[in-house]
Amino acid sequence: MGTSVPARDTSGTGEAGSSGRPARADGSGRAAEAGRSGESVEADRSNTTTATGGSGRSADATGNDGTGRTGGRGAPVPPRPGHSPALSTGIPRAAARIGAFAVCQAAVIAGFGLLITGPAREFWPMTAEDAAVEALENARRAALDTASTIASALGDTSTVVGLTLLACLALVLAPGLPRWREAVFLAVGVSLQSVIFVLITASVDRTRPDVERMDDSPPTSSYTSGHTGAATALYAGLAVLVLSRVRAPWRKPLAALLLLLPLLVGLARLYRGMHHPTDVAGGLANGALSLLVVGRAVLPGHSWVGRPPADAMDIAVAAAEEQPAPAQKQLTVIVNPTVTDEATQEQLRLVLAQHGYRDTPFVATTAEDTGGGQTAEALRAGTELIAVCGGDGTVRAVADALAGTGVPLVLVPSGTGNLLARHLHLPLGPAEALAAGLTGEPRALDLGRIEGDGFPAVHFTAMAGAGLDATMLEETSDRAKSVLGWPAYVLAGAKGLRTPRMRLTVRLDGGQELRRTARMVLLANIGTVQAGAAPVPAAKPDDGLLDLAVFDPRGAGGWLRAAGVLLRAKRRATGGPDTRRTGTGGADVTGTGDGGPVEFHTFRRAELTFARPQPREIDGDPVGPGLRLTAEVRPGALTVMLPARER
Helix, strand or coil: CCCCCHHHHHCCCCCCEECCCCCCCCCCCCCCCCCHHHCCCCCCCCCCCEEEEECCCCCCCCCCCHHHHHHHCCCCCCCCCHHHHHHCCCHHHHHHHHHHHHHHHHHHHHHHHHHCCCCCCHHHHHHHHHHHHHHHHHCCCHHHHHHHHHHCCCCCCCHHHHHHHHHHHHHHHHCCCCCCHHHHHHHHHHHHHHHHHHHHHHHHHCCCCCCCCCCCCCCCEEEEEEHHHHHHHHHHHHHHHHHHCCCCCCCHHHHHHHHHHHHHHHHHHHHHHCCCHHHHHHHHHHHHHHHHHHHHHHCCCCCCCCCCCCHHHHHHHHHHHCCCCCCCCCCEEEEECCCCCCHHHHHHHHHHHHCCCCCCCCEEECCCCCHHHHHHHHHCCCCCEEEEECHHHHHHHHHHHHHHCCCCEEECCCCCCCCCHHHCCCCCHHHHHHHHHHHEEEEEEEEEEEECEEEEEEEEEEEEEEEHHHHHHHCCCCHHHHHHHCHHHHHHHHCCCCCCEEEEEECCCCCCCEEEEEEEEEEECCCCCCCCCCCCCCCCCCCEEEEEEEECHHHHHHHHHHHHHCCCCCCHHHHHCCCCCCCCCCEEECCCCCCCCCEEEEEEEEEEEEEEEEEEEEEEEEEEEEEEEEEEEEEEEEEEEEHHHHH
C-alpha cells in the first residue's frame, strides 16, 4: 500500500491540481520555448545578453549586427538582450510562408477554374457535369430533400463560424494546458480558405447549373463551392486534431466521421442544384490545402514552425559565456518521461544552456521510483539545485527527498494538475517556468508530513484527505483523465455521493477530541484545486500551519450552503481582513462550526481516526483505505526558487 504513492505519477494522470490563473513571468524570468517541437525559446531579458543585432543576425565583437549599422556617432549598436537566432520565435517567417503559399494556392485553384470554364469546357468530364446534376435532380425525394437540407446546413457560414468559435474556445479554455497552437490552426485554416474563396470567385465567373435550384443563389460564382470549402477546413481540421491529440480508442471512428462531413456537404450542394461537380472538387481542394499550409506553419513538429538552427545549442552557450553571471550551481533535472516528451526536454536544455548550465544531467523517473531515489542520489553527488519536471506526484516525491536539506527546488510543471505551481502563480509552460526558477530567489515553504496505517510517513506539498475526494481519485480511470482532464474527477465524484458518511474523531495539537460526521476531510498546505475552486481558501504554504476542512453537507441545500461558505471564505482570504486564528486547534471563523456544511481548523499536528476504513489520498495519489491519518506541519522545510515579484 505504501508504494502506491510514488508509483501513481508515472502515468502522468494521477495528479490533483488547481486551476488558479497562471501568471506569466515578467522580464526577469521570461523564456519562450524552442526545440524539436518547433516552439522557440526567448532568452531572459534581464539576465541574458545574446550576441545578436536587432535584425536577428549574429553580432560581432564590435557590435555590428551584420547589416553594417552602428549607433550614433560611430558607436556600435548594442545587441538587444534576449534575442538570438537560436531562440527566436519564428513567427514572422511562418507568417510569410503562409502568405506565399496562400498566393500560390489561390493561383492554382483559380487557374484550374479558368481552365474548366475556358479551353477544357468541351472535354470530358466537364461535358458530363450537366448530365450528372440533372440525374440528381430527377432522383429528388422528400426524405433526400430533408437530408440534403441538414447536410448543406453543416457548411453554412453561420454554422461554420459558430462551430469554429466554439471549438477554439474549448481548445483555449480546456482543462490542463491550453491548446493555443491547435486553436490558431483551426481558426486560421478556416479563415484562409474563406479569403481564397473570395479571391477565386472574383477571378472565375461561372454560372450555376441549369436545373431547378433548391436554395437561393448567392451573388457569387458557382466555382468554387464555398460550403464545401468551409466544411472541409472546419471538419477536416477537427479530424486532424482528434488524430494527433486524442489517444482514446474512439479517435479513429470520430475522425472518419468528421472527414465524411465535407463529402456529405458537397454531395448535398450537387443534389440541391447549386454547383457542378468540379465546383465541389475545387472547394474540397481549397479547404484541404488551407489546412495543409496552416498546419505546416503552426502545429508542433512541422518544419515551418520557427525551428531553431542546427547550431542552436552552440549559439545559446556562446550567449551565456558573454554575459556577466555569477558562478552557477551544480544542477540536476529530475524528469518524468511519461509527461515530458523529448521535444520539451530539448527546449529545457536550450534554456539551461542560455543561462549558463551546460551538460546538465537529466535523470528520468520510473514506475518503481517516482523521483525520491533519483533526488537522493543527486544530493549524494553534490547537487546544489534540483529542477523537477513532472506532475504533482513527481513534485511530491522530489520534495519528500529534499525536505529539510535546504537545497532549492525549481518547479517545471508538466502534469495535469500542477497544483503547487498554479498556487504559486508560476508560468505553466515548461521552458518559461524553468527560466523563471533559474533567475528567481529562494523562498522557504512549509511541507506537511503525514502517516497512517498501511503506508509510511511521507511529505505532501498540497493536500491530503479522506472520503469523497479520495474516492473520486480512485474511481477516475487513466483513460478518462487523459481524454477529459480534471472534469473526469467531477464525474467520478458524482458517483461517490452515494457512499455513506464517515464518522471520525479529530484531535488537534493535543487538544480536546472532536467527534464529527463528514463526506470528506482535507488536510491542506495550500487552498486551491482544479477549476479555480478553493475548498480551503485560507490555507497558505508559508504560514507555519496546516489547515483542516471538514465537509458535511446534507442534501442539495447543504451543498449550496457549503458553496456559499467557500465563496465568502475565499473573498476574505484573498481580499478582506485576515480571519485566521493566531492560535491553533480552533475553528476558523469563516467556517460554520460543528453541524454546519463546512468547518475549518488550523493546526500544527492533527490526528484523525475513522470508525470504518476510508479511502485516502496524498497529493492526488490514492494510498488505499485505512482507519487513521496523522499529519503535522514542517515549517520552511522546502526551498523553492520563485521570481522576486512573488515574494
